[in-house]
Amino acid sequence: MNPAATHRRVLACAATVIAAGMLLTACGGDKDKGASGTDAKAAGAKTSKVTITITDKGCAPSPAKAPAGTVKFSVANKNSAKVTEAELQDGGKMLGEKENLTPGLSGDFTLNLDKGTYSVYCPGASADRAAFTVTGAVVKTWKDDPQLVAATEQYGTWIDGEVKQLVTTTAAFTAAVKAGKLDDAKTLYGKARIHYERIEPTAEIWGDLDGRIDGRADDAATPADFTGFHRLEQAIWQKKSLAGTAKLADQLNADVKSLDDQVPTVEYQPAVIANGATDLVNEIQSSKITGEEERYSHIDLLDFDGNLAGANEAVDVLMPTLKKKDPALAAEVTQRYQATAAALKKYAATPGYEDSGYVDYQKVTDAQRRTLSQTVDAYAESVSKIAGKIA
Amino acid sequence: MTDSTPDSAPDITPEPDARRPEQAAVSRRRLLGAVGAGAAVAGAAVGVGGTVLAGGGSSGSGGDGSGGAAGSQVVAFRDGHQAGIATPSQDRLCFAAFDAVPGATRADLADLLKTWTAAAEAMTLGRPVPGDAGDLNTPPDDTGEAVGLAPGHLTVTIGYGPSLFDGRFGLAARRPSALRTLPRLPRDELDPAGSGGDLCVQACADDPQVAFHAVRNLRRLAFGTLAPRWMELGFGRTSSTSPQQATPRNLLGFKDGTRNIDGTDASMMAEHVWIGDEEPQRWARGGSYLVSRKIQMRLEQWDRDRLGDQQDVFGRFKSSGAPLTGKTESDTPDFHARSGGQYVIPADAHIRLAAHENNNGLRILRRGYSYTDGIDPETGDLLGGLFFVAFMKSPEQFVTLQRVLGAHDALNEYIQHVGSGVFVAPPGLAAGQDWSGQLFG
Numbered sequence: 097m098n099p100a101a102t103h104r105r106v107l108a109c110a111a112t113v114i115a116a117g118m119l120l121t122a123c124g125g126d127k128d129k130g131a132s133g134t135d136a137k138a139a140g141a142k143t144s145k146v147t148i149t150i151t152d153k154g155c156a157p158s159p160a161k162a163p164a165g166t167v168k169f170s171v172a173n174k175n176s177a178k179v180t181e182a183e184l185q186d187g188g189k190m191l192g193e194k195e196n197l198t199p200g201l202s203g204d205f206t207l208n209l210d211k212g213t214y215s216v217y218c219p220g221a222s223a224d225r226a227a228f229t230v231t232g233a234v235v236k237t238w239k240d241d242p243q244l245v246a247a248t249e250q251y252g253t254w255i256d257g258e259v260k261q262l263v264t265t266t267a268a269f270t271a272a273v274k275a276g277k278l279d280d281a282k283t284l285y286g287k288a289r290i291h292y293e294r295i296e297p298t299a300e301i302w303g304d305l306d307g308r309i310d311g312r313a314d315d316a317a318t319p320a321d322f323t324g325f326h327r328l329e330q331a332i333w334q335k336k337s338l339a340g341t342a343k344l345a346d347q348l349n350a351d352v353k354s355l356d357d358q359v360p361t362v363e364y365q366p367a368v369i370a371n372g373a374t375d376l377v378n379e380i381q382s383s384k385i386t387g388e389e390e391r392y393s394h395i396d397l398l399d400f401d402g403n404l405a406g407a408n409e410a411v412d413v414l415m416p417t418l419k420k421k422d423p424a425l426a427a428e429v430t431q432r433y434q435a436t437a438a439a440l441k442k443y444a445a446t447p448g449y450e451d452s453g454y455v456d457y458q459k460v461t462d463a464q465r466r467t468l469s470q471t472v473d474a475y476a477e478s479v480s481k482i483a484g485k486i487a
Numbered sequence: 488m489t490d491s492t493p494d495s496a497p498d499i500t501p502e503p504d505a506r507r508p509e510q511a512a513v514s515r516r517r518l519l520g521a522v523g524a525g526a527a528v529a530g531a532a533v534g535v536g537g538t539v540l541a542g543g544g545s546s547g548s549g550g551d552g553s554g555g556a557a558g559s560q561v562v563a564f565r566d567g568h569q570a571g572i573a574t575p576s577q578d579r580l581c582f583a584a585f586d587a588v589p590g591a592t593r594a595d596l597a598d599l600l601k602t603w604t605a606a607a608e609a610m611t612l613g614r615p616v617p618g619d620a621g622d623l624n625t626p627p628d629d630t631g632e633a634v635g636l637a638p639g640h641l642t643v644t645i646g647y648g649p650s651l652f653d654g655r656f657g658l659a660a661r662r663p664s665a666l667r668t669l670p671r672l673p674r675d676e677l678d679p680a681g682s683g684g685d686l687c688v689q690a691c692a693d694d695p696q697v698a699f700h701a702v703r704n705l706r707r708l709a710f711g712t713l714a715p716r717w718m719e720l721g722f723g724r725t726s727s728t729s730p731q732q733a734t735p736r737n738l739l740g741f742k743d744g745t746r747n748i749d750g751t752d753a754s755m756m757a758e759h760v761w762i763g764d765e766e767p768q769r770w771a772r773g774g775s776y777l778v779s780r781k782i783q784m785r786l787e788q789w790d791r792d793r794l795g796d797q798q799d800v801f802g803r804f805k806s807s808g809a810p811l812t813g814k815t816e817s818d819t820p821d822f823h824a825r826s827g828g829q830y831v832i833p834a835d836a837h838i839r840l841a842a843h844e845n846n847n848g849l850r851i852l853r854r855g856y857s858y859t860d861g862i863d864p865e866t867g868d869l870l871g872g873l874f875f876v877a878f879m880k881s882p883e884q885f886v887t888l889q890r891v892l893g894a895h896d897a898l899n900e901y902i903q904h905v906g907s908g909v910f911v912a913p914p915g916l917a918a919g920q921d922w923s924g925q926l927f928g
Binding site for chain 1: 710
């Protein structure tokens, strides 16, 4: 795909960098944050209202309970000179308060509360504490569904494994490049490429890295910025010379290793995995069918295979949930995946052009490309509906 | 092509801004705005806002001069006949032919035709494709570009090609008797990729965006069952199908459709256009055969032809549209009139060859549009012409006329038929009926 500058759908919800690594947050996730519009939407966007009236005697909330979610406390001091504040506490920890309320004044504070027992505290009153109960659970998230949790773990494990293989195969490819072995480099190129194509949505989280590893000539601001796989591809197939490519080979190796260091820190979410699959299938359509990505080597069908496998893995881990939520869509996705795989298989060859397992993409006619494209399109359309069903 | 017309340029009056009033029934879709999340934002969540797109009303050229309230811009979807045939020609067209994808089943097609019926009906009312709930995790069901546009007299007319009735969908026994691929006609140079199709959709509206939106959304619903084979965008209707409409001009600058059938004349429509009791397939009665022809015009060459010859080619005066034997557009041509031993309306004039008087009373309902495809990459000349659409009781009517025109028409020096399609447009839908039940029985 394109590098840094592009709009990254994979992050279309929210992305938060935390010290431990990268957290991909799906739309409507993380209830603790409680701030974004999508959360409010997921929680039904309903705010409970509670009134707290301060008197010399106390500060009993009315009503004394509310469902989990957003609660707005309106505090009013009727006539107490002794008591001028009220706060909500959770086991002695103050969560929110309204203070300096002289007689006749009022104010409010709003909190996002989980199920539990809290207390309203108003220092100075004869009964300075009143219980406040929050019932029910927070709106369920995917984290409450063991099947989805397992899916995200399974997907993460698969991605991590692919990156490990990317490291090994890239090392072999770059070694051939540095040794000036043009023919070896030709067959080893695709061996590494396929792993990158499988994990593209994840790799793209690091825009700079993705740009350096997978950028195209036309993405580069200056000729010197054109690096990575496709720069070497150009040297091998178009310039037919490896002269002066050692530095590029070293950089590619280092960049892929750095990807390997960072990928395990990613936490996946179901909707993001599903939308990543859509991205991958869209990728096939926009840069493989067109022959844009492997413009010098023409091993586009191998990349096609990689994107398709990546999308299928994402769909596969979500399939048990999808089958429960929407069996018809699950069947449609499966059938369209099979149709796409079958359409691609027509061009399989052993060992194939440049050892890629497929024919030279230049040999695929425009009419054949259109047929492939229509199959991919139909699959993409189905995949794009998954996130909404499982989220 | 044509026969021609009145005395002034086509009536092109911009419509007043027609905004759809807010009605509860019309759910405005929430669409995902572009979310620039290319970079991770430290410690902050990037919220995604839903954007309500509200466009202004468009101004199509109201060919029939009816602008105004949205309610008056709705053409009834359900009727004895499909809308978009006798309906006064709207100014804009988006026409697409589709093929069933390999492996599509009868059940797939039946499901799709049900879905299409609901979507087409909603869109003709100016409503979005049904289904959207504003879920941020799901692509919107409607593509959104018609939000805020008036219904624009949208009509969606469906047609089935001969190939749909082969063995694939168990429809062989329901093939209407006259539905077969057109024979090769004189001077045809058809592009197979721009001809034929298992099925077609003709969307006509006052606003090109409304017409395109209709076809685009039907195409989207069809993924996995049908794939688009070819598509044409038409501007400037070239025929009047109603006495209230001024006769428009085609790209050759001549009035086109002067002697066309009047869609409001029930007896003419019954005689020449609607499939009747002669058809053994009962389900098709009340429908009509649609013939489409993409007719490329050699515009530069035509524009270099002297006015006298242009008028002889058509048999009409360019400015008034009157026949060469008359004074006003509506004058009946006199095909016997001679001057100096020569026919006034030449023997090979387009209107002489096309006239019902000279074809045993044969008539068709023409409903064509001008089109352009930009620039010819080989010559640098303009690519454009007439996307001819006609409705008739039997495709034989067109075949008979085109055999004559293709062989002798003086216009042939300036035109070339490059695309062709024949489809049966089923009858209209009754309340509660859908295209699937109608076709499969």
